[in-house]
Amino acid sequence: MWKHSKQSGFTLVELAIVLVIIGLILAAVLKGQEMIQNAKVKNVINDLQGVATAYYAYQDRYKAIPGDDAAAASHFNGTNGGGDGLITGLYDAAVAPSLTAESNNFWQHTRMAGFMTGSGTNPPTNALGGVTGIQNGTSGTPIYGMTGPAACVNNIPWKIALAVDITKDDGNSDTGTIRTGATGATTTGNSAAYGASGVPSAATMEGLQTVCMKI
Numbered sequence: 001m002w003k004h005s006k007q008s009g010f011t012l013v014e015l016a017i018v019l020v021i022i023g024l025i026l027a028a029v030l031k032g033q034e035m036i037q038n039a040k041v042k043n044v045i046n047d048l049q050g051v052a053t054a055y056y057a058y059q060d061r062y063k064a065i066p067g068d069d070a071a072a073a074s075h076f077n078g079t080n081g082g083g084d085g086l087i088t089g090l091y092d093a094a095v096a097p098s099l100t101a102e103s104n105n106f107w108q109h110t111r112m113a114g115f116m117t118g119s120g121t122n123p124p125t126n127a128l129g130g131v132t133g134i135q136n137g138t139s140g141t142p143i144y145g146m147t148g149p150a151a152c153v154n155n156i157p158w159k160i161a162l163a164v165d166i167t168k169d170d171g172n173s174d175t176g177t178i179r180t181g182a183t184g185a186t187t188t189g190n191s192a193a194y195g196a197s198g199v200p201s202a203a204t205m206e207g208l209q210t211v212c213m214k215i
Contacts, residue, residue, distance in 0.1 A: 041163045043127030048213040051151035054115040067106030076112040091133030091152040130155025144179035152185045152212040161209040162194045171195045177214040
């Protein structure tokens, strides 16, 4: 006579405990991802606001625009700018000192004045590995439709760019004081990266953005 062996398995209580543990692990992972994204958003905002703070602090002390200051040589042996009220050059320009644009001089002036860290004239790396810089939009060449000085950061993932705009502005890439596009900050057209009419393309949502904030 054959004797049937008793098969053992998980009880309902044991299965419930395992599912609870898996749920806790997933919740911790998702919370960690949320915290990482929130930190990235905060870092991008700090990069943009840091440029604006240095701009106004310098202007308050020297009664001139950093980068454009025509008396920088007398203030701290810096490179004089044109003194016409505009910061010439591109936000991401990285050139030799002998060819420095005023967008590079901005960093020399604010660093030598003690408002920004670092040395030299090249723009710094932002929190996400791109460039932080400053550029002056004009009626002929606006920055995503904006005129006047703007702080810009590039290499920003689409979701981070959107979160920055929602946090500090109106959540629309084409309006307000924060604007975004997949191209550089010299575009004359609207970007339609998010918040605009229609749905952004998959390529836009997967690509990296340039975020600019009017100073």
